[in-house]
Structure formats: structure tokens, C-alpha cells
Amino acid sequence: MSFRLVATDIDGTLINSERLLTRRTLDVLAQVPVPVVLVTGRPMRWLDQLQDQLPHPLPAICANGAVIYDPDTDQILRAESMPAEVLLDVTKRLRDVVPDIVLAVEVEDGRSFLHEQAWPRLWEGDHRIRVISSPEELTSAPAVKLLARSATADPDDFLELVSRTLGDRAVATRSSSSALVEISAAGVTKAAGLAWLCEREGITADQVVAFGDMPNDIPMLTWAGRAVAMGNAHPALKAIADEVCATNDDDGVARYLREAFDL
Structure with a gap:
């Protein structure tokens, strides 16, 4: 599959029920040959709980698309607030x-x-x-x-x-x-935030594989070229997904990426 970017939710998706990245997931993330972007409902202040488990921090789209953060420069690239x-x-x-x-x-x-x-x-x-x-x-x-x-x-x-x-x-x-x-x-969704970041990097929707588990992930999965719902996902998400992978407690994202990129 010709993916150029991996977009993944955090809770219920990339991390397990204990809010941890497993060794298998860490190993796969280290081998994925394209950028991995976190797309989460979490606010910025909750990113450290995940980033501290990683050898290198990942770019993050926070607050369901309202805030786009670059950890390499410690800068907010975009923020959309309600007046x-x-x-x-x-x-x-x-x-x-x-x-x-x-x-x-x-x-x-x-x-x-x-x-x-x-x-x-x-x-x-x-x-x-x-x-x-x-x-x-x-x-x-x-x-x-x-x-x-x-x-x-x-x-x-x-x-x-x-x-x-x-x-x-x-x-x-x-x-x-x-x-x-x-x-x-109005207009702020995970899909809108991800689309903005991808356009900035010259990446199109059909080159993105996205993972999620809850209703706030529906816009992102609808936008992405390949939509993958977790095995533990809300029924509404499974209904619109292209595929359903294993659960977050069974390393669903890592298992899918290992096969997709032949790692």
C-alpha cells in the first residue's frame, strides 16, 4: 500500500487500556518508513503522558483538530479557538x-x-x-x-x-x-486539522491511513484514503471504516502497520 502518512488516535487506539505503548507498538513505530501523526481529542498538556514513552516525540493534532503542534520546534503551527x-x-x-x-x-x-x-x-x-x-x-x-x-x-x-x-x-x-x-x-474536526497538515507537507488524502475508535474519529476516517477502526471501536466507527483491525489491547495499530509496510 502506498501510504505516505500514518494518522492515529491515542486513547483506545494506539495505547492499551493501561494507557501504555507496548513494546510491540514501539518497535513498529520505530520501523515505519513514513511520518506518524497523533490525532487526538487530548489537550496539549496531556501529550507528555505519551511522548515520554517514545524515543522521539511525534507531531500532534490536539483538541479534535483545533491545535496542531510541532514537537521538533516546540511550536503551535495552527490554533482555532471559539471566540x-x-x-x-x-x-x-x-x-x-x-x-x-x-x-x-x-x-x-x-x-x-x-x-x-x-x-x-x-x-x-x-x-x-x-x-x-x-x-x-x-x-x-x-x-x-x-x-x-x-x-x-x-x-x-x-x-x-x-x-x-x-x-x-x-x-x-x-x-x-x-x-x-x-x-x-465551527469547521474544526480531526479531518480538518489533518487535511491542513497534509496539504502543508504535500500529502493527499488517498496517501493517508488513519486509525480510530470513537465518534470523534469519524471525520478523520471518512477523509483518509484508508480508514481502519479498532476492534474495540464504537459501532458507528466500524460502520464507516474500510477495515477493522485488532483491539488496542491486542496491538491492533502495530499489527496492521507491520503487515501494511512489510516490516
């Missing part, structure tokens, strides 16, 4: 239709995270993450991602409700197994 006025409109729409909604924002290109008091506390002691002091603070600055959580909704139903509520004002998707929806500026 404060859009955030204000979007949050008002969501509060009107979801009584138990809890909100948070990724700001400073994903280097910082601000959340409402009711947001689950998962990162105690991280100075980059803090509770907002007032509701107005949530929408006071541009954000690369708005996150909306419901404690009672079905995850797929919640995504559908949020998407319908926002219309073309913003893009809603999800990568979590819970009712957590990730909202980006």
Missing part, C-alpha cells in the same frame, strides 16, 4: 435544554483547563486546572474546546441533543464512554 461571544451563545443554548449540564473549557491552546464547581475532580494538585470563580469566567476568553457533561443522559443521546441544539454554531462530538461532549469552533 468568547460564541462561547457565551453556545453555553446559554446548552443550559436552556440540559438542566443538569456541567461545563468546562480548554484555554491557552489547551495548556489550561477551567471548570465549574460540579465538574469531577480528577487532577488534584495540577496548577493548570482550576475551578472558575464566577460563571462569567467560563466565557471570558477564547477556548479551543468547550466540554459539556451530563450525569443522567445516555452518551449517544446526549451527543445528539447537543448537536441538534448547537446546529451550525459549533461542532459537537465525543470520545468518552460517558455523557461527555466535546465542542469545537
